[in-house]
Amino acid sequence: xxxxxxxxxxxxxxxxxxxxxxxxxxxxxxxxxxxxxxxxxxxxxxxxxxxxxxxxxxxxxxxxxxxxxxxxxxxxxxxxxxxxxxxxxxxxxxxxxxxxxxxxxxxxxxxxxxxxxxxxxxxxxxxxxxxxxxxxxxxxxxxxxxxxxxxxxxxxxxxxxxxxxxxxxxxxxxxxxxxxxxxxxxxxxxxxxxxxxxxxxxxxxxxxxxxxxxxxxxxxxxxxxxxxxxxxxxxxxxxxxxxxxxxxxxxxxxxxxxxxxxxxxxxxxxxxxxxxxxxxxxxxxxxxxxxxxxxxxxxxxxxxxxxxxxxxxxxxxxxxxxxxxxxxxxxxxxxxxxxxxxxxxxxxxxxxxxxxxxxxxxxxxxxxxxxxxxxxxxxxxxxxxxxxxxxxxxxxxxxxxxxxxxxxxxxxxxxxxxxxxxxxxxxxxxxxxxxxxxxxxxxxxxxxxxxxxxxxxxxxxxxxxxxxxxxxxxxxxxxxxxxxxxxxxxxxxxxxxxxxxxxxxxxxxxxxxxxxxxxxxxxxxxxxxxxxxxxxxxxxxxxxxxxxxxxxxxxxxxxxxxxxxxxxxxxxxxxxxxxxxxxxxxxxxxxxxxxxxxxxxxxxxxxxxxxxxxxxxxxxxxxxxxxxxxxxxxxxxxxxxxxxxxxxxxxxxx
Numbered sequence: 001x002x003x004x005x006x007x008x009x010x011x012x013x014x015x016x017x018x019x020x021x022x023x024x025x026x027x028x029x030x031x032x033x034x035x036x037x038x039x040x041x042x043x044x045x046x047x048x049x050x051x052x053x054x055x056x057x058x059x060x061x062x063x064x065x066x067x068x069x070x071x072x073x074x075x076x077x078x079x080x081x082x083x084x085x086x087x088x089x090x091x092x093x094x095x096x097x098x099x100x101x102x103x104x105x106x107x108x109x110x111x112x113x114x115x116x117x118x119x120x121x122x123x124x125x126x127x128x129x130x131x132x133x134x135x136x137x138x139x140x141x142x143x144x145x146x147x148x149x150x151x152x153x154x155x156x157x158x159x160x161x162x163x164x165x166x167x168x169x170x171x172x173x174x175x176x177x178x179x180x181x182x183x184x185x186x187x188x189x190x191x192x193x194x195x196x197x198x199x200x201x202x203x204x205x206x207x208x209x210x211x212x213x214x215x216x217x218x219x220x221x222x223x224x225x226x227x228x229x230x231x232x233x234x235x236x237x238x239x240x241x242x243x244x245x246x247x248x249x250x251x252x253x254x255x256x257x258x259x260x261x262x263x264x265x266x267x268x269x270x271x272x273x274x275x276x277x278x279x280x281x282x283x284x285x286x287x288x289x290x291x292x293x294x295x296x297x298x299x300x301x302x303x304x305x306x307x308x309x310x311x312x313x314x315x316x317x318x319x320x321x322x323x324x325x326x327x328x329x330x331x332x333x334x335x336x337x338x339x340x341x342x343x344x345x346x347x348x349x350x351x352x353x354x355x356x357x358x359x360x361x362x363x364x365x366x367x368x369x370x371x372x373x374x375x376x377x378x379x380x381x382x383x384x385x386x387x388x389x390x391x392x393x394x395x396x397x398x399x400x401x402x403x404x405x406x407x408x409x410x411x412x413x414x415x416x417x418x419x420x421x422x423x424x425x426x427x428x429x430x431x432x433x434x435x436x437x438x439x440x441x442x443x444x445x446x447x448x449x450x451x452x453x454x455x456x457x458x459x460x461x462x463x464x465x466x467x468x469x470x471x472x473x474x475x476x477x478x479x480x481x482x483x484x485x486x487x488x489x490x491x492x493x494x495x496x497x498x499x500x501x502x503x504x505x506x507x508x509x510x511x512x513x514x515x516x517x518x519x520x521x522x523x524x525x526x527x528x529x530x531x532x533x534x535x536x537x538x539x540x541x542x543x544x545x546x547x548x549x550x551x552x553x554x555x556x557x558x559x560x561x562x563x564x565x566x567x568x569x570x571x572x573x574x575x576x577x578x579x580x581x582x583x584x585x586x587x588x589x590x591x592x593x594x595x596x597x598x599x600x601x602x603x604x605x606x607x608x609x610x611x612x613x614x615x616x617x618x619x620x621x622x623x624x625x626x627x628x629x630x631x632x633x634x635x636x637x638x639x640x641x642x643x644x645x646x647x648x649x650x651x652x653x654x
Contacts, residue, residue: 020073023135024063027095030130031059038123058102059095063131066095088135096128162228162255163190163218165238167201170230174257175202178228187222212242215250226253294513295323297520301419304329304376306361306409307383309337312424315512316380317341321349328354329374331361332383361405364412371416379421380515381409384440388428391436392635395620399611402439403446407604410447414454414461422519423447425469433633438623441630442607446600453597468518470511480536484543492555494540497562501536562634 035055067073070091075084103120164171164178167189178186188205199206209215218224227247229235235256238244247254303320307313308330314337320328328345332338335358342356355374359366361383370376384402385391391398406423413421425444428437444467451465487494541551551557603626610619620637624630632638 016073019075020064020067022138023067023072024060026134026138027063027067027092027131028056028060030134031063031099031127032056033130034123034126037126038119041119059099059127062098062102063095066091066098069094085136089132092128092131092135095131096124099127100124161185161187161222161224162226163187163207163224165190165227165229166231166234167191167199167206168230172202174228174230175204184228187224190218190227212246212249215246215252219250219252224252226255228255228257230257232256294516294520298378298516299324300326301377302327302329302374304331304370304374304379306331306379306381306405308332308356309334309341310382311508312511312515313380313382314341315508316382316515317345317354318348319509319512319516321345321352321354326353327374328352329370329376330354330356331359331370332356333358333360361408362400364408367408367412371412371418375416377419378519379409379413379418380519381406381421381423383409384424386426386436388434388436391439392434392637395435395616396611396614398435398439399442399607399619399623402436403442403604404608404611406443407446407608410450410465413463413465414450414459417461418463420464420466420519421447422466422468422515424515425467427469429469432627432630434635435620435623435637438627438630441627442604442623445595445627446604449595449597449600452594458597466519468515470514480539484540488544488555493558494544494555495558495560496537496540497560499537499559501562 032052032055035052070087072084072088072091075087100120162178162184164174164186171189175186175189178184186204188207189201190207190209192209194208194210207218209218229238235254244254298320303325305313305316305320305328308317309332313330313332317328317330330338330341338356338358342354345352345354357370359370361367361381383405385394385398410421410423412418423443425440426437428434429441429444430437432438432441447465447467450459451463453459454461454463454465484494537557540557544551544555544557603622607619607622607626610622617640620640624640631641
């Protein structure tokens with residue numbers, strides 16, 4: 001019997017007729033046993049060989065009628081309670097009363113009528129006790145067997161029976177690592193193609209498959225919960241076929257094993273194995289950087305991360321913690337997320353010296369206290385408002401945080417001789433079409449102009465200011481990936497604003513690694529551009545397919561129209577900029593226009609005052625004059641684009 005069959009049987013009720021038959025057989029055997037015991041004292045009872053047959057037949061008939069009368073066969077054995085035991089006792093007492101009546105009335109039980117009263121009482125008492133003990137004992141045994149089998153099946157479910165894809169060296173090595181895992185039950189290997197031979201490798205069977213029917217059959221016969229890939233390259237290759245969809249149809253998960261370096265303490269941990277995610281299957285290999293140089297840059301230093309509880313900020317903290325930093329300052333205004341990252345760091349990095357600080361980049365006094373107290377040597381500025389539609393509706397807050405907050409952090413870095421400030425910007429700062437993008441461009445202008453003024457000797461200080469631009473980050477708070485997952489889980493539809501819309505995508509770890517690499521590369525005030533363009537509609541279709549469903553058939557894709565401030569194509573570099581290569585092929589240095597620091601300071605200060613007074617229209621007009629390439633799209637602020645005048649482009653330039 002297969003695991004699936006056993007599992008199915010356990011979830012069914014035992015037939016009521018089977019329970020009745022079991023009870024009748026037990027009651028009949030109890031009557032015969034009792035008769036045999038009493039015959040030890042009175043040997044004249046068996047003068048007729050028909051007595052045991054007559055007694056047994058009578059016991060069977062009486063027992064059946066008694067159990068039918070009391071309906072003991074309707075109970076669910078594994079849910080037996082005191083009430084059911086009481087009903088069983090009543091039915092057995094009824095049986096014994098009827099058996100006593102048979103002794104008196106039936107002529108073929110004549111031998112029993114010659115028994116003394118004490119012997120008849122003993123016979124009926126023994127019959128009652130043996131019947132009751134037998135029926136209750138049978139139920140207890142069945143409950144224990146049920147629990148035992150159920151526990152065994154649950155063990156398979158909890159551990160997860162998996163097949164390892166392929167029979168290469170890495171697959172075999174993975175099997176050996178799994179052999180001692182408390183979380184995964186190794187079921188064998190699985191390879192594509194038909195085979196007439198039964199292969200055994202490392203003591204495990206090799207299963208072959210050609211189509212989804214073979215996968216369903218394997219799951220049914222072996223209770224397979226997942227297919228585990230030892231190599232990410234194999235997963236990418238199989239994703240091009242229908243394998244992932246076939247696995248979903250067969251109720252199997254597709255899992256990806258960690259590399260040797262990712263196995264903590266040499267042990268195979270459950271959370272190292274994860275389901276294949278869309279991040280793994282963007283059609284390109286993961287971006288790698290030389291971590292040795294990065295580690296040496298940050299080792300032993302005091303580092304401040306603003307927005308430390310956000311998607312990017314928290315991952316920066318995790319990666320920095322791996323580099324042996326001297327002290328890590330976590331600065332954020334969100335209480336609960338900060339608490340959560342604190343708990344995580346305490347658990348994962350018990351020796352790390354870190355300080356969570358609740359604060360707002362808009363509050364210069366709070367920043368003053370943090371900088372004067374901890375004296376950070378490197379600052380990663382990730383605190384920002386980033387949601388385009390929301391900032392389009394709340395432009396003053398966008399200016400206050402993204403522009404004013406960035407200015408405050410940059411000024412404190414300069415005041416306290418911070419070695420390097422790395423500001424995290426966005427591709428939406430290039431030729432911005434929305435408030436959020438424009439505020440990030442204004443922050444770039446201020447930080448860039450401040451850095452250049454230092455390089456030119458117009459201001460005193462030693463801080464190096466670096467800006468990194470990248471696009472959407474997969475899995476970050478508010479990104480499309482979590483949204484699509486929720487929509488697919490609900491049965492759709494998946495909503496996309498436009499069939500042709502594209503965005504630059506990378507994973508959170510990739511983004512953070514590139515940010516740190518750019519910080520190491522920087523030898524002056526520079527803007528680094530990172531990212532790769534992906535069509536959102538294609539991303540949605542691939543996610544639907546990975547869920548084992550068919551786009552437009554199982555899950556509809558609906559196009560809702562561009563949101564306020566949203567454009568079809570994000571750009572990494574504006575038309576007025578060019579790039580220089582770096583040692584990393586995915587990182588480019590933008591040759592951007594240089595702006596006057598005094599003019600930038602004046603514009604930023606004026607914008608801050610307008611934002612504080614909630615003078616929205618005047619503020620947006622100034623933003624468009626300061627950043628002339630800011631042309632609103634699908635926004636109420638399109639009417640203000642007419643404020644552009646000749647020469648405005650040069651207002652901030654030297």
